[in-house]
Every structure is written in C-alpha cells, then in structure tokens.
Amino acid sequence: MTIILYNPKSRLGNNQKLLHKIETMIRNQGDAVVLKNVLTIGDTDGFLEQFKATDRFVIVGGDGTLHQLVNAINIHQVSQDVTMVQAGTGNDFLRSLKSKDTLISIKQSLMDLPHVVHQDKKQYFINGVGIGLDGYVGHIVDESRIKKSKLGFFKATLKGLASFQPIQMTLKMQDQHLEIKKTWFVAVMHSAYFGGGMKIAPNASRSSKTLEVVVVKDCPKWLLFIIFPTIYLGWHKIFKSYVEFYQTQEINISTTKKTYAQF
Numbered sequence: 383m384t385i386i387l388y389n390p391k392s393r394l395g396n397n398q399k400l401l402h403k404i405e406t407m408i409r410n411q412g413d414a415v416v417l418k419n420v421l422t423i424g425d426t427d428g429f430l431e432q433f434k435a436t437d438r439f440v441i442v443g444g445d446g447t448l449h450q451l452v453n454a455i456n457i458h459q460v461s462q463d464v465t466m467v468q469a470g471t472g473n474d475f476l477r478s479l480k481s482k483d484t485l486i487s488i489k490q491s492l493m494d495l496p497h498v499v500h501q502d503k504k505q506y507f508i509n510g511v512g513i514g515l516d517g518y519v520g521h522i523v524d525e526s527r528i529k530k531s532k533l534g535f536f537k538a539t540l541k542g543l544a545s546f547q548p549i550q551m552t553l554k555m556q557d558q559h560l561e562i563k564k565t566w567f568v569a570v571m572h573s574a575y576f577g578g579g580m581k582i583a584p585n586a587s588r589s590s591k592t593l594e595v596v597v598v599k600d601c602p603k604w605l606l607f608i609i610f611p612t613i614y615l616g617w618h619k620i621f622k623s624y625v626e627f628y629q630t631q632e633i634n635i636s637t638t639k640k641t642y643a644q645f
Contacts, residue, residue, distance in 0.1 A: 383414065383434070383437040383446075384437065384442060385440070385462075385623055386405060386417050386441075386442055386446075387418050387443070388419060388438070388440065388441075388443060389442075389446070389450075391421070400442065401417075404442060404484075405417065406439065408440070426454050427490065435461040438464070438465065440465050441467070441488075442483040444469060445508060446471075447470065447484050448488075448584070449506075452495060453506055457492045460489070469626055471534075472577065472579075474576055475508050477579060482630045489590050494591070495507065496572050502507055508571060510571035510582070512569045512570075513635055513643045514565055514566055514637075514639060514641055514642070515543070515566045517644040519538045519577075523538045537576050538575070548564040548641055550637065551636065553568065555595070555596055555632070556615050560629075562599050564600050565599050567598050568595065570593050570633055571583035571596065573584040580614050584616040592630065593630055594627060594628070597625070601624040605621075605624070
C-alpha cells in the first residue's frame with residue numbers, strides 16, 4: 383500500500399492535478415493508495431501504527447510540508463520507505479539531492495537532521511536557518527499578499543533590502559567568537575540552497591554533520607543589490623570583504639535587539 387501525504391496549501395493549493403497524476407500512476411502499478419492531508423494528522427504515533435512495514439509513504443509537497451512532518455514525526459520510528467514528489471514552491475530540499483526521479487527516496491537524508499533551539503523550543507531544520515534580513519524576507523512573504531513563488535521571493539527580497547537595517551550579532555562557534563556590529567544576515571546551512579534555488583552555501587553537504595555558516599556584513603546597501611543576484615550561482619563568495627564562510631557543528635547566535643528568523 384502507498385500512503386500519499388499531501389499539503390492542500392502547498393504551491394498555493396494548485397497541486398490537485400499533480401496529486402491525481404501520482405495517485406493514478408501508483409494505482410496503475412497495481413498498488414492500493416490512501417490519501418492523507420498532513421494538516422489533519424493529530425496523533426502521529428497512532429497514525430503510523432495503522433500501516434505495515436512493507437507499505438510506503440509518498441510526500442506530495444515542498445519544503446514547508448517536509449519541515450512540518452519532520453517536526454511532528456520521529457523519522458527513526460518510521461519503518462516504511464519514504465519518498466517525495468517535487469510539489470512545493472521552493473523545493474530546495476529536493477534540489478540539493480540532485481535526483482531526476484519522479485519519486486525521490488528521502489528517508490536517509492532525514493535520519494540525522496540538525497536542530498535549532500529558540501526560546502526553549504527545539505526544531506529540526508531541513509535546509510538552514512536564516513537570521514536577520516533572510517528572516518525578514520520570510521516574514522514579508524508570510525504576512526503580505528506576495529505569492530510564495532520564486533518571483534514572489536525575489537520581490538520580497540528587494541522590499542526587504544530597501545527597509546531592513548543591519549544589527550549587531552554575536553556568533554560563538556566551536557573555535558571562534560565573532561562580534562559583528564553591522565550584520566545583514568547569518569545563514570546556518572545544512573544544504574547549499576535556500577530561497578528557491580539560491581546557492582547561498584556552496585560547500586554545505588547533507589552527508590556531513592558540519593554546518594556552513596554564511597555571514598553577510600559591513601556592506602553598503604547599494605552593494606547588496608549587486609551581491610544578491612550572484613547568490614543564485616554561488617558567486618557571492620567573490621565579495622570576500624563582506625561575505626564570510628565558516629564551518630562548525632555547533633553555533634550560538636545572539637543579537638542586541640529583536641530580529642527575524644526563518645527555519
């Protein structure tokens with residue numbers, strides 16, 4: 383049996399045709415199909431107990447759907463195979479796996495995810511954590527009428543660049559302590575990509591426990607408008623005076639005033 387987990391809000395709710403296509407494809411292979419809206423899963427333990435180890439899960443959604451699931455279900459308690467169909471807005475998680483399959487196996491990539499603790503709440507993250515401008519852009523997308531698409535993210539970033547002011551941050555890593563007075567943003571990455579294909583952390587790897595920390599600092603605002611498009615290709619690393627990269631397994635970040643964060 384195949385259990386299709388879908389998010390009706392993923393990709394602005396326009397996944398019905400894709401959902402039907404995947405369901406039909408699996409049924410034509412002779413397998414029974416159960417559809418389950420991830421927003422209606424309450425008792426996760428009870429939900430998992432309904433199925434046999436020989437069944438499989440297919441997730442139809444994007445990064446937001448997957449983030450919700452990994453923080454609701456202990457992947458180590460899932461005996462079934464877990465695959466995913468690219469059906470979100472950003473799809474940075476699947477982009478990092480570099481697979482051309484329709485159903486992409488993802489279980490192994492979820493087994494040892496990093497986590498963040500904020501206000502005593504622990505959350506696993508699948509791609510990265512952004513603090514500062516990155517978090518502010520996510521806030522703009524969530525709170526405005528801007529569509530959650532690549533173009534929408536681009537527009538939100540331009541809007542964020544125009545109004546966000548850099549802040550002072552303190553970064554404590556395993557062997558380094560940084561005090562940065564004019565920080566635009568810090569991204570702590572488990573994957574190379576964020577923001578729908580922006581290659582922010584070119585050296586980040588899912589197969590490693592080491593995180594790549596990207597710091598954008600001390601940069602005049604006009605230059606940020608030039609740096610920003612280069613991130614899509616990972617070329618921002620040439621701006622060495624303003625963009626710095628660090629490798630660490632643990633990091634503590636504090637700010638002198640409240641700011642935005644995105645997981």
